[in-house]
Amino acid sequence: MKRNSRSSRGRVVIAVCAALATGTLLAGCGGASSSSSSSSSSAATGGGDTVDGTATLDIAMPVAQSLDPRQAPEPGQLLISAWPVYDRLIQVGPDARYQPMLATKWEFSSDGTTLTLTLRQGVTFSDGTPFDAEAVKANLDAYQKADKTAVQASLADVAGVTVLSGDTVELQLKKASTTVLSALSSTLSGIMVSPKALNSPDLAGHPVGTGAYVIESFKPGQSVVYKRRTDEGGIWDPKTGKPAEVAITSYSSSEAMENAVKSGQADVITWSAGDKKPFQSQLDSGQLQAHVLTQSTNTVGLNIKPSVKPYDDVKVRQAINHAINRQAIVEALQPANRPRVQPWPEQLPGFDSAREGAYPYDPAKAKELLAQAGHPDGFDGGEMLVAQVPGFSAVAEAVQADLAAVGIKIQVRVMDIYSLVTEWAKAPNPLELMYMNTSSIDAYSWLQRLFVNPLWRPAGADPELVKLTEGVDDPALTDEQRAEKVGRAVAYATDNALYAPLWQGSGGYVATGKVRGLDDVASVHGGVADLRNTYLAQ
Template identity: 25%
Template sequence: MKRAVFYLLSAAVLVASAMLGPVRADLGDTLNYSWAANVGPLNPHAYSPSQMFAQAMVYEPLVRYGEGGGLEPWLAESWDISADGRTYTFHLRKGVTFSDGTPFDAAAAKKNFDAVLLNSQRHNWLEFINQIADTVAVDEHTFQLVLKNAYYPTLQELCLIRPMRFLSPSGFPEDGNTGKGIKAPIGTGPWVLAETRKGEHDLFVANERYWGNKPKFKRLLVKVIPDSDGRAVAFQTGQIDLIFGSGGHGSGQIGIDTFNRFASMPGIETAISAPQATRVLAINSNLFPTSDLAVRQAILYGVNKAAMVKHIFLGVEPMADTLFSPDMPYCDLGLAPFAHDQQKAAALLDEAGWKQEKEAGYRTRDGRELAFDVCFVGNDSLQKSVAEVIQGDLKRLGIRVRLVGEEMDSFLTRQKSGEFGMIFGDTWGAPYDPHSFCSSMRKPAHADYQAQIGLPMKEEIDRKISEVLVSVDEEKRQELYRDILTTLHEQAVYLPLSYMTNITVHRPELKGVTFGPTKYEFPFELMSRER
């Protein structure tokens, strides 16, 4: 009842605003935005609770992932790669300083790399870290990385938001171990974190020492609004200027239905990005009954993804048929999709000996019921809706699906422990896909390892992943990726649902609103307000 009342109030605000015209936000030099939580300590060498979009605002890479997947010089103006592919020499941009005035030079670059290597166990999901043999400050503006092997994704992984970006030497703790924390988040990026009020907001100010194009706004106020419905009302009433990020209740900036409502209203501009990553569920090959290939294949045939994309994602996210979008490097393989076909799904189960005694009953084999858990984040209503559709679709096949919604910490523990039949586990998007995501499949820290561990060819998959990452032969690399991704597709250990997108909502006076090259890079510095 409470939620219904809230929706009525939200609808009333939307209708009133449509009649009265858009409500203008503060017309000063502050851009008002919102996020579900505070941005965190912003340690560039650490992960949660720091928010990636904010880390990208403060810290910069040597090499930047550009539009269309190209690599752009950033803090490094250029680089050379040795003939054996093991030594990368970076020629650093001159005149760059951290926001505290400390020069960015080869010594600072080495200090940051060495701090990450000091805590390499924390980062061993990233093969690049495991491949670093030495770091060398050749001279003031020349930094060198020496690798153990020729690791082809080196430049792509240097683009990542974490952990390979640069903290000012003055922000380091006395012992140099950033794994324990930092003194202050001081980077070379266009924004400086000026103030944090727990549960209220984070205030960023433009970096006056920024070497590139400085932000057009003097301040960026990120208000803490945990609820997507509350965020929609805050935009409509002028408390925030911009909605930017993924769509979907719980996990998104606003609900997809609300986004579409904004898109239909005069005086509001909206946009949808190209595919950024894949929304996917991992299927456990190491736990009964999804250890049965026929069951996994029946799941893929049995779920009506087209209806889900139409009624849940409302056309904002296109349907996915493969683990990675064909737009990703090495991923345009022409794999045959598991098209929705309930008859084919039922036939697979029949042939595998799963009997259904009564039309309305659940299937059994050898006295055991065909039943498993689908696990999701409990307060993520989009995941819950997807899980309910899966439950309904598979019930028609005689498969019992138990829905398990939990707090995020418990959900992540399940991913690592393998206590799931199916579990949400989205891909990471550019520049991680496919190499970083595939690399992490070999480590028991994500659902992918647990989903694959029951496959008879798991060791072979891992061996090929290790081989492809250090391959210097382009044709061989393409062949290995084809083998890896085709095997995973045919073994039905993933149920890809849709290709995730970012969305924007703003009023016409806010100019320069564009999508970043990756899912978590929001180019606030390009935005301005028309006076």
């Protein structure tokens, strides 16, 4: 069995934002039937490879401090560390649509106030407890009682849970809303824990789920090791559980991760997909492989605070959008990603490709707009806060130069990604270079995140935009009706230049030549990684 020595590596925690910048959510369990798949010995795959069923898959990603969903501050941190052991009720597919996981079917009532889930049969938790409707109710009840936690907040619209039969459960909703599906696919409230373990004081370090693995060891913030389940019928998804063990380890820096994959200490690392130079010789020889995640909804850009003068003038905000050479920035610094003009990802309803022509790179137009706004010679633009994410500093410098070329002089301050959220909400800084997305595919949730949430709109949301977002979460809407309503809101936000988006995309992975399954992308939303289909070939 492949077992890398971990005790001598001297690894420490790397910021979670590095993984959020370059990760993905990979899971391919949508229509799988209940099945036993031990993968205890080598087996041929459909692609002609032979699985190394005795190998350890070593992954370099940040490890959470706790594996208890009620203690996780947000979904990404938990999924990175706990995907081998925990499955969710609903999965999100690569086409940004919900797919079956532990729930095989879901249906809203005619008035949208109840949601009925049909559950997968024949699934057991690793402690032998059956997965059924009682287990779902126990989990959701426990999450709702977890006072002042992220998991409780994500289920705020759920009024109650009723068991209808062994494989059917009904959720009563406080209001008709599609956001409950986002909660049930989340790596917080969608995770199912064995009812026997829910009240265990050791759950933070000893997770018990329906996944293909069980915990072997856990060092908070440093490393976690899982071993494949051996109980009969324990692995219900035949695409998972191929490696004998999965080890996830935090590294001190991106350079340390690069050295680890080049030396073979790590099999998979996250990658900004901006620079192949550190790996070029190994990529050319086939020792390493690079995978770009082209379907991610992750979006990056400038958030503009209209409460700070002169950014309260729409012409100034429009000038900023014309002044930035998105194409050049992406080609030079984010070549795997796609320039973005409208503040909306193309996978979600309401995206309009014609809207991408709203702000072509045009410094002369930018200067003309500034002159119309009363700033013919430009102005001192204040300080732009920049998330401390690999590659963002170089992007900030490029944006700073583009704005200076039309007379807007700004200073740049890079800061911790989590501190930035708080700072932006309370400080007078007019600009912020940050992610523009949420870990969800629910259009209403995205509208709230981008245009209403006070963390991102600290001066208050535009009343007209708030009105445009109303009713988008109505379960009774057809796809066409929802897309039309969302499109009106996104058009309004684009016309009023509330953001200056830069690109859509979230990097990818670099892996050793024997890694397989990274091209079997089942989901890429949320910027985090579930490598359940990944394995090592012999």
